Amino acid sequence: MTASAADGLFAGNRTTLAQYEARHFGWSVRDRVATITLNRPERKNPLTFESYAELRDLFRQLAYATDIKAVVFHGAGENFCSGGDVHEIIGPLIGLPMPELLMFTRMTGDLVKAMRHCPQPIIAAVDGVCAGAGAIVAMASDMRYGTARSKLAFLFTRVGLAGCDMGACAILPRIIGQGRASELLFTGRSASGEEGYAWGFYNRLCEPSELVADATKLAADMASGPTFAHGITKKMLHQEWNMGVDEAIEAEAQAQAICMATHDFERAYRAFAAKTRPVFEGD
The missing domain is CATH 3.90.226.10 (2-enoyl-CoA Hydratase; Chain A, domain 1)
Incomplete structure (x- = not known):
């Protein structure tokens, strides 16, 4: 597409x-x-x-x-x-x-x-x-x-x-x-x-x-933070009420992998390497 x-x-x-x-x-x-x-x-x-x-x-x-x-x-x-x-x-x-x-x-x-x-x-x-x-x-x-x-x-x-x-x-x-x-x-x-x-x-x-x-x-x-990731945090805080520990760990593994695919994750790494503060854009 x-x-x-x-x-x-x-x-x-x-x-x-x-x-x-x-x-x-x-x-x-x-x-x-x-x-x-x-x-x-x-x-x-x-x-x-x-x-x-x-x-x-x-x-x-x-x-x-x-x-x-x-x-x-x-x-x-x-x-x-x-x-x-x-x-x-x-x-x-x-x-x-x-x-x-x-x-x-x-x-x-x-x-x-x-x-x-x-x-x-x-x-x-x-x-x-x-x-x-x-x-x-x-x-x-x-x-x-x-x-x-x-x-x-x-x-x-x-x-x-x-x-x-x-x-x-x-x-x-x-x-x-x-x-x-x-x-x-x-x-x-x-x-x-x-x-x-x-x-x-x-x-x-x-x-x-x-x-x-x-x-x-x-x-x-x-x-000003990683707003896409904040949305994932909120979703998991709500969703995991109905999960056992094993299911929650697996759900968080999937959620965190999604966040690792964002540009904000890359921005944070590059800012850390450059010893600067990351500027997150929510994507």
Whole structure:
């Protein structure tokens, strides 16, 4: 296949998102780092039917974006996200029949799937309230920076629901352990920033005034690295949950061989030989 034929074959999938116009949240791109801002600070940045769906679709598009290499997810004001909007989501759900309720819960779960399957590292910058679906979004991110005043709560039992929402029973125990996850999912209580950091939910605690800048710096570091290889790392971290050790070692052998065929691998070697810093281009 010629290069021009390949370009034609893949043209329908490749996309650029720097000029994407978000309707239900803030969106900006700088130096290949995208920033998503939940921007309803007067309500502590709750999610709505529309923002759920748009976020799901955006993260699906990120799998094909050529100009985005890392993502920062945060909330406007002094809070991350208070979960699903009580009046715009929870109220209407009470009147829906079961088939439509299942459509909704599958749609919210699809947001987590899209976040886990997009190749870009996602860094959640969590300040203040991080509750319900907001806690799920932070959980579904690859890394999390918090603050001492962060309040993490999986509130589902408080509204008469199970803690098994949007993958929480699969993902949260892998981050903080089965016992701690069980406590949060059964009780719905808030965990402080210090608890979340000690448990491994947060990679780092930052000063509130520096939180987004610190998360953006981490994202920029990711964006300047071997981004194709980062996507492989994210894929294997997710995929190996369902593998035995032997299968995981074989899968990583195949994944690493793929990365060894990239130009970034060659660039790193030549930079090492020349005693310079490699400049990765993601190919």
